[in-house]
Amino acid sequence: MTNTDLRTRIRELVASGVLPSAPPVIERAGRGTEGDRARMLLGNPSPEPCAICAEPETTITYFWPGGLVVRVHAACAALWKLERGREGGPHEDMRAQEAGGED
Numbered sequence: 001m002t003n004t005d006l007r008t009r010i011r012e013l014v015a016s017g018v019l020p021s022a023p024p025v026i027e028r029a030g031r032g033t034e035g036d037r038a039r040m041l042l043g044n045p046s047p048e049p050c051a052i053c054a055e056p057e058t059t060i061t062y063f064w065p066g067g068l069v070v071r072v073h074a075a076c077a078a079l080w081k082l083e084r085g086r087e088g089g090p091h092e093d094m095r096a097q098e099a100g101g102e103d
Contacts, residue, residue, distance in 0.1 A: 001053055003079060006052060006053060006076060006079050007079055007082070007083055009052060009053070010052055010076075010079060010080050010083045011083060013051070013052065014083070014084075018051065019051060019052070019070065019080065020064060020068070020070075021084060022084070023081070023084055024062045024063075024064060044059075045057035045058065045059055046058045046059070046061070046071060048071045049071070050071060050072050050073050050076050051070045051071060051072055051076075052072055052073075052076040052079070052080065053073065053076055055073070057073070058071040058072055058073055059073060059074055060072050060073070060074060060077050
């Protein structure tokens with residue numbers, strides 16, 4: 001997939017609620033969650049597929065309160081971060097596309 005394809009996929013996943021639109025609030029690295037803060041785990045490649053590109057060998061796992069777990073590659077996480085930082089956020093971009101606007 002190209003970066004453009006991945007960014008489009010990220011916007012779709014955020015709009016559908018599969019990926020959170022807010023960044024995780026990292027308290028410390030480790031497994032699971034404690035309290036109301038999301039956490040992340042960096043480690044050896046996991047056989048689990050990436051939530052964004054669906055390829056295996058993810059290296060980052062984010063844990064949100066409530067049991068949400070998102071596994072991604074570092075490159076996919078960087079694109080997700082860029083999409084979260086876009087003016088108006090990813091939801092605004094999806095609405096513009098649906099209305100026939102430019103990306």
